[in-house]
Amino acid sequence: MTAPHELEEKIQAFIVEKVSYHWANTGTAYLLSRLGYEIKRAFPNYLSVMPKGIKNYVREWPSVVQVEFPGVPEKAGLVPLDAKLPADITAAFQSRSDNISKGPVYENAFWDAFTRKMEDKRYISLDLDENIVVSEKYPPDSMAKTWELTDNDIIVHPPGTPIPEKVRTTHQKIDEWLSRHEIERTHFLKVRNNHPLRSSSSSMLEALFSRLSQEEQSRVVIPMDILLKLIAAK
Known part of the structure; x- marks a missing residue:
């Protein structure tokens, strides 16, 4: 039989893992109602650790932050301690598709070029077939067009940054780069399936x-x- 302190350590680690993973992948709070279901399923004797219930337990436990939907105290969720919450707390409860700012959808290689740490120099090129080529250190040969990225063009987000904030600030960096070089964004947009x-x-x-x-x-x-x-x- 698991000792009470060992059970509590397992439950706490379980909560932190669930909340951190959910925040990193969705940028939204992990709902207490869902957490309660998961804890009851994984730890049938959880009440020996939290006799006052899950909501009261996590409110007094400083390893995660509890947030509530404004005006609806029954709608509560958890975020990591280092999470940067949006000014409008309701955004932390929106689904991923609703939470992400609408905007142009770029090819992955192009988007990633603005969000990865740059060790030296980085170049974005279009080859003769209009394919996107991202190069490190040196500009590639035999390209139709090549542009350089500077340190000011790159934005590396710290862990825990909400996804909507990542999307908004990356779009801002891309817009500034395109404007500075007077480039049409259509060169870098993701090709969509045009079949009806x-x-x-x-x-x-x-x-x-x-x-x-x-x-x-x-x-x-x-x-x-x-x-x-x-x-x-x-």
Whole structure:
């Protein structure tokens, strides 16, 4: 049987790991309701360590920070001690897709060139086929165009920086660099799939139905309004 102090150490390490991983990957608070479920599942005898409940325990335990959604005290979550919380605390409770600033989507190599530590010099080039080439120390040969990055163009975010802040400040650095060199951002945007959604959805449905026998297909019931939409889409 695990001694109370050993159980408490395991639970504390469990909480810190869950909260830190969640913050690093989403930039949002780890909801107490979810943490409670995880602790109860991993440590069935957790009440011997926190008899007043999980919320009261973490509030008195200084290894994580508890935050509450304004006006809704029941909606509470945890962030690491070194987390830089946004001025608007509600942003710490938004989903990742809602929390990230909208803006141009750049090719990974281009974006990473502005966020990685630079030891010497760094260059961004376009080859003769308009492919992006990032080079360290020396500019590459046989490129259509080449531009240099300086230390002022690079932004390396400290651990725990919220994702929305990373996105906002990186976009700012890129915009300044593009403006200084008078470069069109279209050279560096991520190429999107231009196939219509309707076509891909239709192909998916056809593939699904092809797996069914005629008898099974005859048992599929499609509401009339959906059927009319499918007919109109052809």
